[in-house]
Amino acid sequence: MTTRREVLKWGAVLPALGTGWHGAFAAAPPNNALGLDAMLVDTRFPGALAVADAPVPVMQFAGDVTRVWFDELDARWRQPGFVLGGITGSDALFVLEVLAQHQGRKVISRVALDLPPVNGVQAVRWIIAPHHPSVTA
Amino acid sequence: MSILPPDLDEAGFAAFLSDLRVAVGEDWVWSSDTDMFPYRDSFSPVWNTPEEIHASSAVAPADVAQVQEVVRIAGRHGVPLHPISTGKNFGYGGPSPNVQGSAVLDLKRLDEVIEVNEDRNYCLVEPGVSYFDLYRHITDRGLKVMIDCPDPGWGSPVGNSLDRGVGYTMPQFRDHFGAHCGMEVVLPNGELMRTGMGAMPGANSWQEYPYGFGPDPSGLFAQGNFGVVTKMGFRLMPQPEYYRTGLIRVPRRRDLVKLVQHVNYLSDSGMVSEVRFASPLSALLGNPEFAATATKLGGPTDAEMDAFASAAGLHSWAIDLQFLGPEAATLAQWEYAKDRVLSDIPGAEALDGDHFALPATEEQLDNVTQPYPSAIRRRGALGVPSLGIWEIVRDDGHVGFFPVLPRDGEAIFELQRVLGDAQRQYPLPPYFSAVTAPLFWHSHTFQMVFAPSIKRDDPEHNAMVHRSMKHMVAVAAEHGWGDYRAAPIYQDDVAATYSFNNGSMRTFLEAMKDAVDPNGIIAPGRGGIWPRRFRS
Numbered sequence: 001m002t003t004r005r006e007v008l009k010w011g012a013v014l015p016a017l018g019t020g021w022h023g024a025f026a027a028a029p030p031n032n033a034l035g036l037d038a039m040l041v042d043t044r045f046p047g048a049l050a051v052a053d054a055p056v057p058v059m060q061f062a063g064d065v066t067r068v069w070f071d072e073l074d075a076r077w078r079q080p081g082f083v084l085g086g087i088t089g090s091d092a093l094f095v096l097e098v099l100a101q102h103q104g105r106k107v108i109s110r111v112a113l114d115l116p117p118v119n120g121v122q123a124v125r126w127i128i129a130p131h132h133p134s135v136t137a
Numbered sequence: 138m139s140i141l142p143p144d145l146d147e148a149g150f151a152a153f154l155s156d157l158r159v160a161v162g163e164d165w166v167w168s169s170d171t172d173m174f175p176y177r178d179s180f181s182p183v184w185n186t187p188e189e190i191h192a193s194s195a196v197a198p199a200d201v202a203q204v205q206e207v208v209r210i211a212g213r214h215g216v217p218l219h220p221i222s223t224g225k226n227f228g229y230g231g232p233s234p235n236v237q238g239s240a241v242l243d244l245k246r247l248d249e250v251i252e253v254n255e256d257r258n259y260c261l262v263e264p265g266v267s268y269f270d271l272y273r274h275i276t277d278r279g280l281k282v283m284i285d286c287p288d289p290g291w292g293s294p295v296g297n298s299l300d301r302g303v304g305y306t307m308p309q310f311r312d313h314f315g316a317h318c319g320m321e322v323v324l325p326n327g328e329l330m331r332t333g334m335g336a337m338p339g340a341n342s343w344q345e346y347p348y349g350f351g352p353d354p355s356g357l358f359a360q361g362n363f364g365v366v367t368k369m370g371f372r373l374m375p376q377p378e379y380y381r382t383g384l385i386r387v388p389r390r391r392d393l394v395k396l397v398q399h400v401n402y403l404s405d406s407g408m409v410s411e412v413r414f415a416s417p418l419s420a421l422l423g424n425p426e427f428a429a430t431a432t433k434l435g436g437p438t439d440a441e442m443d444a445f446a447s448a449a450g451l452h453s454w455a456i457d458l459q460f461l462g463p464e465a466a467t468l469a470q471w472e473y474a475k476d477r478v479l480s481d482i483p484g485a486e487a488l489d490g491d492h493f494a495l496p497a498t499e500e501q502l503d504n505v506t507q508p509y510p511s512a513i514r515r516r517g518a519l520g521v522p523s524l525g526i527w528e529i530v531r532d533d534g535h536v537g538f539f540p541v542l543p544r545d546g547e548a549i550f551e552l553q554r555v556l557g558d559a560q561r562q563y564p565l566p567p568y569f570s571a572v573t574a575p576l577f578w579h580s581h582t583f584q585m586v587f588a589p590s591i592k593r594d595d596p597e598h599n600a601m602v603h604r605s606m607k608h609m610v611a612v613a614a615e616h617g618w619g620d621y622r623a624a625p626i627y628q629d630d631v632a633a634t635y636s637f638n639n640g641s642m643r644t645f646l647e648a649m650k651d652a653v654d655p656n657g658i659i660a661p662g663r664g665g666i667w668p669r670r671f672r673s
């Protein structure tokens with residue numbers, strides 16, 4: 001489990017999500033012990049930006065994770081720690097999961113959100129956390 | 138579900154894992170179901186069926202000495218190793234092996250960019266270096282060379298080229314194995330070998346002259362199983378100063394024959410980067426009458442297709458041309474290409490495209506400034522790695538069959554007709570119709586694409602896809618069109634089609650396999666080459 005200075009529970013983000021999102025998150029099991037260091041939001045899903053006020057850095061992208069991964073996540077995932085929460089399309093999560101696995105990380109929570117798909121893509125709420133001893137703090 | 142290596146019991150497997158842990162450390166050996174999940178082929182059409190091939194374990198050494206030790210341990214325990222570099226071979230088997238119970242030899246920790254030389258235009262990299270890593274290394278240092286990358290950019294020059302992958306720039310760079318120059322290999326007995334000038338102590342031309350002296354064994358390691366590649370050199374293009382595009386389109390269906398000849402000339406003369414062929418008539422596929430004609434059994438006549446084209450005011454074929462080099466040279470080459478084609482094909486017309494100095498801005502890379510619709514993906518065309526291609530992935534992935542065909546318009550028509558007819562019995566989108574254009578990926582040949590999607594929760598669909606893949610490979614081979622690359626579950630089918638003189642090539646390769654890898658340790662079955670131990 002990651003040691004970190006700032007602990008933010010998913011619950012702290014929920015009020016920022018608005019009704020639809022709140023409902024979606026409320027269905028998720030609480031990750032009491034696990035805080036988030038940052039959030040990643042896929043702006044293809046209307047309402048996703050409701051988390052912009054979350055008290056952790058919120059990164060955005062629209063379907064293609066290239067820039068956010070290349071500019072931010074690659075470096076963060078090379079260091080120990082860094083728990084990332086996300087609300088993205090399932091396609092983007094697949095790509096992120098593969099990249100995360102390569103760097104000793106895992107999806108530890110994954111919940112399909114009850115939101116209208118965009119171009120056939122399902123919205124998912126997830127957490128990616130360090131898993132391999134080389135990156136667990 | 139515990140998977141054991143072939144011929145080992147639980148105790149033998151435990152002893153193997155224990156030796157691996159001593160060699161590479163506790164944390165870099167895996168065998169649990171959860172840890173092995175990422176080593177399954179997530180695009181597999183035989184997912185969760187008895188045909189799916191599972192690895193028993195995975196090991197990630199930190200350096201070449203550890204790779205040698207792992208190979209020796211595998212030899213002692215008789216466990217087949219399946220080497221991967223970055224393991225992202227989606228559509229061609231992912232990281233999954235050919236033999237149930239193999240140990241994946243994951244080289245991701247060998248991730249050093251050893252050298253990028255901008256005066257002599259090459260790089261030397263380890264297997265765990267991705268295209269993104271290499272690109273970052275070059276741009277961070279402002280080096281004046283351009284890489285040629287495949288989609289998606291998370292793969293590696295070593296892994297991609299060893300599967301004979303392709304990119305999207307000039308012909309001499311986009312055939313990635315063709316662009317390699319010099320390798321270092323751990324042989325099945327654990328010994329280290331270097332090819333080409335690397336075999337000569339003190340030579341400083343390893344990445345400049347691939348052959349050295351005598352037979353060059355480097356081809357054995359591409360789609361082969363003769364060793365584990367631990368370093369590879371690649372030729373790089375000097376960063377071009379300027380990029381220019383242009384579109385030429387021709388009115389009639391049969392104009393494709395001449396168009397292809399012109400493209401062959403331009404490409405083989407080194408004047409153009411990757412050329413994208415397309416048929417503007419594809420826009421009519423939503424029209425049921427046109428779709429029925431374009432996909433009809435035995436193929437449509439030229440007159441039928443030309444009638445649709447003139448009624449819709451569309452051209453039959455188009456080529457997207459790209460030029461890289463000094464600004465004046467790109468302009469001269471574009472003017473030459475226009476003159477050459479327009480003076481030979483009546484009714485042909487040319488449109489000037491976007492052109493700008495390199496490196497490109499983000500807006501230019503996004504290709505939003507082209508004055509006409511274009512299929513060119515600018516990032517790939519300009520050696521900028523990306524993951525954006527994921528937008529084309531449907532359902533839970535796909536499997537790919539990419540038959541190689543001659544660069545000849547008549548051959549294109551024949552393939553459209555033959556494979557179009559062959560795929561009719563499968564409820565799949567029409568991969569081959571009278572408007573299907575060739576792909577010009579490899580430097581001197583065309584390919585076409587058959588890449589049906591798979592669905593994890595629909596085994597019937599996947600079984601149909603699996604049958605269709607085997608069927609299409611067989612039908613294509615009857616006409617001399619062979620697959621260039623295949624997932625482990627199709628490698629035997631594909632290898633069997635390369636059967637000249639009772640399969641003498643395979644017999645030769647298997648004789649060599651038995652000689653250099655008598656225990657069948659390195660990737661048995663890869664490329665359809667089976668060591669004696671597994672041949673039956």
Ligand SMILES: Cc1cc2nc3c(=O)[nH]c(=O)nc-3n(C[C@H](O)[C@H](O)[C@H](O)COP(=O)(O)OP(=O)(O)OC[C@H]3O[C@@H](n4cnc5c(N)ncnc54)[C@H](O)[C@@H]3O)c2cc1C
Binds near residue numbers: 224232364
């Ligand atoms: C949407 C999409 C688009 C794609 N577009 C392209 C494209 O444009 N061009 C293209 O070429 N591919 C493409 N691919 C296929 C694939 O993703 C890439 O080819 C990718 O680069 C291969 O994965 P890799 O580089 O991680 O190689 P790896 O998976 O590491 O290696 C491939 C195979 O080579 C062998 N091998 C690897 N390393 C070694 C070693 N060190 N020693 C011995 N043998 C080894 C193994 O058999 C391995 O399975 C695409 C896939 C998808 C899903």
